[in-house]
Amino acid sequence: MSLTTILQHSLTGISLGGAYALIAVGYTMVYGILRLINFAHGEIFMMAGYFMIFSMASFPWYISIPIVLAGTALLGVSIEKVAYKPLRSAPRMSVMISAIGVSYLLQNLATYLFTALPRGYPEIPGLKKVFQIGDLSSSVVTFVTPVVTILLAIVLVQMINHTKIGMAMRAVSKDLDTAQLMGIQINSVISFTFLIGSLLAAIGSILYFTDRMSVNPFSGSLPGLKCFVAAVLGGIGSIPGAIVGGFILGIGETFMVAAGFSTFSDAFTFIMLIFMLLVKPTGLFGEKEPEKV
């Protein structure tokens, strides 16, 4: 591999990783607070793709993007209200099964409403323009994605560390019951977490699908699982960890494809996961939780 191809693949990998990172943040935040793998997160991401297709059909992009963000946030929050809130005191397995059920429902709903055929993703003007730097060629979205990701991550970390709602979120993630006793409205904190997670998934979806060009009802499930893996890699509950994990997976996967192991690129993610769980189960930036009897 020459230097140019390596750089070229790195660019693609970083861009893919940026989109993964944004989705992984959603997983890590929900897991941090509810100890729940939100299996429906990948489907929220897929639905955001469809929202964009339909709003771009009638509005220009600068109106469509807010519509998509609002729609996705609404979807995420209502899923929490309908499917997870009634199970708050239930065993963890029930909540997880409920999450799987929601993801199944959203996939089937999307198949029913939009058919299983892939639909073309609309182009946001300017994002697909091709850049040339020396021998490297890449579209604007490739450069935009990591920048947006890192900016959002910084904003999010600031919010969690320095605002009142951020403090509440940290408290709930430490101990849900005690936080409630201290007068924190846990339901609104949880809703807010889903809101942020879904917004990031929507932004991730715009960046991811602009690169991929088409959406189908199943295009959310595998990226969803991979992003959960990214969150575990970085240490679940940690936002910088999720970002780093996302980039590691995106870059690793791109190089696997480049090396000719495209069928293994999905497996790579899970091999990384099992390896990480064996070596350092808490992930790169995770905190160790003592086992309580």
Added chain:
Amino acid sequence: MTLKKSTKTILSITVLVLIALLLFHLEQDKRANSYILSILERSIIYAVVAVSMNLLNGFTGLFSLGQAGFMALGAYTVGILTIPVENRPSVYYTSGINETIANWHLPFLPALLMGGLVAALAAALVGALILKLKSDYLAIATLGFSEIVRAVIASPQLDMITNGSYGLKKIPRFTTVYIPFALAAACILLMILLINSSYGRAFKAIREDEVAAEAMGINLFKHKELSFVISSFFTGIGGGMLACYMGSIDSGTFRITLTYDMLLIVVLGGLGSVTGSILGSFLVTAGREWLRFFDEPHAIFGWQIPLFRSGFRMVVFSVLLMVVVLFYRKGIMGDKEFSWESFFGFFKRLIPKKKKLAGGNTHD
């Protein structure tokens, strides 16, 4: 309500004879009944996998989502070993078959056993690595394992063995419906025996509280590994039977959705109830066919009802499942087993007092 033991035995035998008679009746005219027979076969195969998943998730409390992967291992082993040697060139028409395995051929039963053993071996290796993980981490790691299996099977590097993404065809089908039923009955019976043994009680102790179980002298790792390996063995057997039922398989058959289907069967039937899993697999498989009604357009007085079109069935199906998960969290049977007392008790309470409709299957 109490019944004499002899009455219960007679009732159970009557039901079994009735099932056998029904199968015999359906078997008489295979062509006419092929639809029902295929639903029944699929249900009983799913029942094996569901019960083995229940052994792991419901009885040992290990949340594993690797079923599809173990089924794939079993199915491919059975497929590779049972495709008639003379048909192999036409199956492996793209890149030829590996010379070593070209002449390996086993009859169905030994091949099925091999399928189970391959799955069990894989489980023993993987289990030794990942069984120390806690609930959700274990779930995601097993799910990852299942995806790795799928990727390895579909990879071009294994074209000569698994036929890559083209999959295997011309796997000999079941000749009668008795074979899958007898096999499934044997598998499920073995698992019931295991659950009722001292090992089974240790599994339940681990499910209730790991730390307490360890304090009582149960070797956690040994029992978890045992449960994982045995469950995977039967899952592999189920996969092998699925291969024979379908006749052709490819890596797409064993997606995560297959695991989710099994999970939904187990949850619907009740986590920790063998009879529940069996009931669940028949209900889910048949329910999916009954709901086909929703996929066809319908009209009342010439007015086309707008919702009914292809795909609506699965939406209704998933909504029903969500309703079960949210409102009937315990599933049909909860963690209880079927008993004649509760069966009659259910009807007894249904008839005189119409107020108490809910809460059927309790022992009283």
